Amino acid sequence: xxxxKNTKSIIYTTDIRSRLKEIIFxxxxxxxxxxxxLETKDxxxxxxxxxxxxxxxxEAVHFTNDENNFFNLP
Numbered sequence: 882x883x884x885x886k887n888t889k890s891i892i893y894t895t896d897i898r899s900r901l902k903e904i905i906f907x908x909x910x911x912x913x914x915x916x917x918x919l920e921t922k923d924x925x926x927x928x929x930x931x932x933x934x935x936x937x938x939x940e941a942v943h944f945t946n947d948e949n950n951f952f953n954l955p
Contacts, residue, residue, distance in 0.1 A: 908915075916924050 916927065919927065
């Protein structure tokens with residue numbers, strides 16, 4: 882089979898993703914001890930950056946006029 886630019890790109894992308902996945906899983910094992918070694922402000926910063934990957938994003942809820950009547954709101 883002849884390798885084209887696209888197939889080479891797909892192969893490289895797959896290889897990169899696979900390697901990154903391995904690195905991330907390895908680092909996950911070290912995460913608790915790495916966090917313990919950080920200063921409090923740095924620990925909070927890291928946790929805040931990781932939160933979007935664990936918890937769903939909270940969005941504001943807006944009612945329409947019909948929904949206000951349903952809930953008997955003034």
